[in-house]
Amino acid sequence: MADILNDDVIACARLLERGDPERFRAVMATPLEVRKTLFPIFAFNLEVARAPWVTKEPLIAEMRLQWWQDVLSEISDGRAVRRHEVATPLAISLTPAAAEVLKAVVEARRHDIYPDPFATNADFQAYILATSGCLMRVAAQALGPADDQVLADFGYAAGVANYLKALPELTEAGKTHIPDTSEDAVQLLAHEALLKLRSARKARGKISKKAGYALLTGWQSGAVLAAYARRSPAIAYGGDRRGVRLSGVRLLGRSLLQRW
Numbered sequence: 001m002a003d004i005l006n007d008d009v010i011a012c013a014r015l016l017e018r019g020d021p022e023r024f025r026a027v028m029a030t031p032l033e034v035r036k037t038l039f040p041i042f043a044f045n046l047e048v049a050r051a052p053w054v055t056k057e058p059l060i061a062e063m064r065l066q067w068w069q070d071v072l073s074e075i076s077d078g079r080a081v082r083r084h085e086v087a088t089p090l091a092i093s094l095t096p097a098a099a100e101v102l103k104a105v106v107e108a109r110r111h112d113i114y115p116d117p118f119a120t121n122a123d124f125q126a127y128i129l130a131t132s133g134c135l136m137r138v139a140a141q142a143l144g145p146a147d148d149q150v151l152a153d154f155g156y157a158a159g160v161a162n163y164l165k166a167l168p169e170l171t172e173a174g175k176t177h178i179p180d181t182s183e184d185a186v187q188l189l190a191h192e193a194l195l196k197l198r199s200a201r202k203a204r205g206k207i208s209k210k211a212g213y214a215l216l217t218g219w220q221s222g223a224v225l226a227a228y229a230r231r232s233p234a235i236a237y238g239g240d241r242r243g244v245r246l247s248g249v250r251l252l253g254r255s256l257l258q259r260w
Helices: 007-019 021-028 032-053 058-076 087-093 096-113 121-141 148-173 183-202 209-218 221-229 248-257
Strands: none
Touching (some): 007 021, 007 032, 021 032, 021 248, 032 087, 058 096, 121 209, 148 209, 183 221
């Protein structure tokens, strides 16, 4: 891997391996030339996602997020990008337009600093579309042609799946975003996301083969959402999640067959 990936990209890979191992495994199932583009993008996402959690001081968290907004502005404006193990390779992976899209990810993460839930379901959906949908769009289109709506649907579904897996920890931390955390509401949320996932998969032909590698990061979404939609206590309420974990061999098979 070191022969193709430079030190900065390898550093991004290691960050992802420690902080987001499921996404790391998905990227590792792709060709080397794809990894050098995806690792910086997803390492950026990891850094932004955890910024509100590494400090109890809202002002410091805001400053951390603003630092990343400034990095994206440097990229989108075509200016010299500050030296940083993630920012430097990120500038290579992104076009100026893609950097503008990722600003929505950073802005949405500001909500994570504070404990207040969203006032409406529409607000929560907008948050998921920003944090997951925009990320999926940038990652996929950095690799090849891909339809915006298909990416939005798939990104939303993957984002809801990831959110629901984290819901017990979010509840414990007092940072539950959804207005209603009842079993009925969670079941409906999962069902609606599952419909979007199915819609995206039916439109698979609108995603080029190379762009499809980015969607492998949503490899568990269908199983997770289906489990929540049927109120499976083994997944939804803190039990053994092994039933939705696909083996590395199966993930590699999905990569080869483009079955995201």
